Amino acid sequence: MMLSEQEKMFAGLAHQPFCEELKQLRLDNKERLYEYNILTRPSDHANKARLISEILGKNGNNPNIVSPFYCDYGRFIEVGDNFFANYNCTILDSGRVYIGNNVLFAPNVSLYTVGHPLDAELRNQEWE
Numbered sequence: 001m002m003l004s005e006q007e008k009m010f011a012g013l014a015h016q017p018f019c020e021e022l023k024q025l026r027l028d029n030k031e032r033l034y035e036y037n038i039l040t041r042p043s044d045h046a047n048k049a050r051l052i053s054e055i056l057g058k059n060g061n062n063p064n065i066v067s068p069f070y071c072d073y074g075r076f077i078e079v080g081d082n083f084f085a086n087y088n089c090t091i092l093d094s095g096r097v098y099i100g101n102n103v104l105f106a107p108n109v110s111l112y113t114v115g116h117p118l119d120a121e122l123r124n125q126e127w128e
Helices: 005-010 020-039 045-055 120-124
Strands: 069-071 077-079 089-092 097-099 110-112
Touching: 005 020, 020 045, 020 069
Parallel strands: 069 089, 077 097, 089 110
Antiparallel strands: none
16 A cells, blocks of 8 residues: 555655645645734734634644744644743644643744755655
């Protein structure tokens, strides 16, 4: 059975992040992030909460993520109750990310679940 690029990605195997499926997932998420970061007023708590629940794979009660927030897919991130992320949080979620209850992130916290091959030829072939 052939694995999809997403299945390879989650298994920690070399995969092609620019396949159509993964590109579309990232593009869809960028649209949601644009609405969250740029179009939604900071005082519009209901819309911010709705968007966070659409962006993240799973969130507990009372998540608070200060704009701007960046992630690749969003759907592969799970946060617990009372999660707080300050300005400029970046989560590259090419792997699953689990964040527990009552976790607080300072400004500019970045989590990376992806790496690139050290071999230049493999990088040029767009493998991750």
